Amino acid sequence: MSETDLPAPDSDELRQLLTREDLRSLYLFLYDRRRNPPTMVEIRAHAAAANGESHSQTDRRVRELRDWFRLPVVRTGRVHVYRLEGRADEQQGERSGVSPKVRGEVLSAKRCAQCGKTPAEDHVKLEVDHKIPHSWGGTDDMENLQPLCTQCNHDKQAFYSSMDPFEEQIRTATAHLEPHRRIGELLKAFHIAGVDTPSRVVGVVASMHQYQEDWQKRMRELRKLGWDYDTIKRKENGRIRSYYRLTAFTDWPDGNIAAEIKRREKAKKRAKS
Structure with a gap:
């Protein structure tokens, strides 16, 4: 078109x-x-x-x-x-969107998935939220939906909209289920575009399919697979922002990435002993 x-x-x-x-x-x-x-x-x-x-x-x-x-x-x-x-x-x-049945199932939790407030106790209104927005490749599947109160939903939308300039790179990474691969593909997409990767974008993409309490650890673990990157600090609007610049990457291993990382860690320990 x-x-x-x-x-x-x-x-x-x-x-x-x-x-x-x-x-x-x-x-x-x-x-x-x-x-x-x-x-x-x-x-x-x-x-x-x-x-x-x-x-x-x-x-x-x-x-x-x-x-x-x-x-x-x-x-x-x-x-x-x-x-x-x-x-x-x-x-x-023209899509049908979230059906009334699915909407009811999502809201049946009766609690905001982010702040924990409930309509009964806190008098908040719950809305159906897409964990991964449509514009980033998200779907209307049940696994991509969650209940959020109006305030949390608005705050999330405002935060995500600040990342709209990086939509193309984010879409490249969102489809992958393994957090290491999501992070790696995101770094590669920014590298190809000739732009440093904002740390806040890495944090969001890392937790898209499952929350990563320590996504920085997933970043460091990429080095065990032969990947490497530089960390850049910049002062922007009075705040220090972190960026990552990919300097080396390799093909992904066959099979489960996390299992391969553990295998290499054990092999390294055996070699030292």
Whole structure:
């Protein structure tokens, strides 16, 4: 699909495709800015002026629009911009989404999976959250869903939206079930792009399928497989941020990665004794 496949902003086709005014407003803004794609700061400013939306609401609209259209984040100089390129390869906007039955099963836990608050005791409202967002390759499968209270869900969306510029690299890694492979493939994707990997992105990707209490240990264990990386510290907005720069990598071993790491650790100990 190409830019020529984009429906005109005032067309009946677009009104049938995007039934909500807020989505059509965002589409119109991005459509008009095809030759000069906007940054997220500009998108948020437009949405606030046009619809009075908060940042988290705008971030959600961007993710929703990707159900119908390709909207990659592209690095231009020192900034990242959102470029409307064409229709999505698959019209995800037509999917059935989370069924009422599955939604009920997810919410039956009656407790926020993040803060532990409950509707009965804390008077919070629970929402169905996708552990891995659709835009990062997540699905509507039960394993990818969890109950979150409204506040935790909004906080998570705001945090995840800050990583939108790295969406392409994140999608490369999310499909892998083993944390070592997710981390390694993420480092490789950033390496190929010529960009250092932010530690906060590594932490999120490492815990996507199962929470990793010590994902830094998984990082260090990659060295036992012949991988290596440098750690870079940078001061940004008054805070010290950590980044990783991949310097060496090898093919993944056959079979279970964690088991192979343990095997090599034991072999090294035997060699020393």
